[in-house]
Amino acid sequence: MRILVAGGTGVIGSRVVPLLAAAGHDVTATSRSAARLLPAEAAGARGVVMDARDAVSVDAAFDQAQPDAVVHLLTDLATEDFAGNAHLRIVGSRNLVDAAKRVNVSRMVAESIAWVGEPDAVPGDETVAIARDPDSGDSLFPAVETLEREVLSLDDGVVLRMGLLYGPGTWYGRHGTLLRRAESGTVEASVRRTSFVHADDAARAVVMALDWPHGIVNIVDDDPADVAEWGPALVWAAGGAPIRITARAQGRSSSNAKASSLGWVPQHPTWRDGPFDLL
Template sequence: MGGGAWSVLVAGGTGVLGARIVDRLVRAGHDVFATTRRPERTASIEACGATALLMDALVPADVTRAVETSRPDLIIHELTDLAEFDFGGNARLRVEGTANLVAAARAGGVDHMIAQSIAWAYEPGEDLADETVPLARAEDGSPAFGSVESLEEAVLSLGRGVVLRYGMLYGPGTWYSPKGGAYYRRAREGEVVATTAWTSFVHVEDATDATVAALTWPRGVVNIVDDAATHVDEWGPALVAVAGGAVSSISARAEGRAASNARARSLGWKPRHPSWRESWSQYYE
C-alpha cells in the first residue's frame, strides 16, 4: 500500500482515542469508516465526515459485515469497554473482539492492522522497559495480563500487525480530566489508587499523533509514552494537589515498570507533551 488516500476501518470509533483518530484521518483525506455498538453515537461519526457502522465486536457476523462493507486497506483497533470500569468486559473484548476482528480481516484479505495495547504490563524492573522486555507473569508463571497477550499475539499474526503500547492516557476525556474524570474526582478527595506504581503517561493527543503516524510503520510492537517516567509517590500527590485535595491515601495495585519511547522516536514520532509534569501545570491551571 503506497501513499495517498486509504480506506481505513476504525473499530471503536467513538472512544476517547477512536474519535480523535477518526477526525484526524478524515482531515488527512482518507476514506474512513468507524464502528460503534450504540446507535445514538452514529451521528457524531457522520458529523466529522466518516461513515458510521453499527458493530458489536463480540458478534462475529457484525465484524465480518463491517469489514466487507468498508473493504479497508487497514484496520485500526481501538475497541475498549472501560466507560463503567468494566475490566472483565474489557478483557473479554480484548480476547474475543480481537479474534473476531483478525478473523474478519483475514477473510477480507486485510493483513494490516494497528491495535491499542498498554505500556504498563512489563515485568517489574528499575530500568525503562523497551519492547524486548517480557511481559509480567503471575507467581504460577501464567500471564499477569493474559488478555493483553492474547490481543497482541492475534494482531502480530498478521503480515503488517502493529501493536501500540500506550502509556496511561491523560488529557480531555480521560480518567484524569477535571471534567468528569474518575481518577481526578478521587484525587480531589485525597485518594489515588494507581494501576501500577511505576508509570509512563502519554497525552491523549500524542497518542493520536502516534496512531496516525503508525499507518506507515513496520510490523511490530512500539511503546507510546512520554519522556518523564515516574512513580506514584511523585505523581499521586501532584494529582491530588492540582485537583485541590489533601492527600489521604496513595497506593498501587502492582509495582509495574515504566517504558522507553526510544523506538517510537526512531520511527519519527516525538511527544508534543514530553513531560506530564509541565503539561499538568498547564492543563490543570
C-alpha cells in the same frame, strides 16, 4: 486508503477519526451505539454499528467498509468493567483479525498498554517480557497477551503499547473518574511505576503507525512516572490534599526510543507541565 476504525468513538478513536478524514482517507468508524457515531459522521466518516464480540456483526462491518487497513481501538472501560474490557480484548481482537484475514487485509494498528512488562526500576523497551505470576508462570495480562498475539499474526500488524492516557476526556481530565476520586485525597494506582501519554499524542501515533513496520512500539512520554510523584500532583490538581497514595503492583515504565526512531515525538513530553491538563 479505506480505513476501518473499530472503536471510533472512544478517547483515542474520537481523535483519530477526524485526523484520518482530514488526511483524505475513506474512514468507517464503528461503535455499538448509533447515537455515539454522530460526531464521527460529522467529521467526515461513515458510521457503522458493530458489536466486536459478535463475529457476524464484525464480518458485516468489514463487508460494508471494504478496508485496506484496520485500526483497533476497542475498549470497554466507561463503567470500569475490567472483566468486560478483558473479554473484549480477547474476543474482539480475534474477531477483527479473523475478519481481516478473510478479506485479505494485512495491516492493522492496535491499542495495547505499556505497563505490562516484568517489574523493574529501569524503563523497558519493546523486548521486555509480559509479567508473569512467579508461582504459576501464568501471564498477569492474559487479555493483552492475546490481543498482541492476534494482531501480530498479521503480516503488517502493529501493536502500540500506550502509556496511561491523560488529557481532556480521560479519567485524569476534568470531570474524569480518577480526578473526582482524587478530590478526597486518595489515589489507588494499578501500578507504582508507569509512563503517561497525552491522548492527542496517542492519536497522532495511531495515524503514523499505519506506515510503520510490523511489531510492537511503546507510545509514552519522555518522563517515566512513579505514583509517589504523580499521585500527589493529581490530588493537588483536583483541589484536594494528599491523604492516601497507594499502588496495587510495582509495574514498569517504558522507553519511547523506538517510536522516536520512527518519527513520533510527543508534543506533551511530560505530564508535569500542568499535570493532567488541569493547571
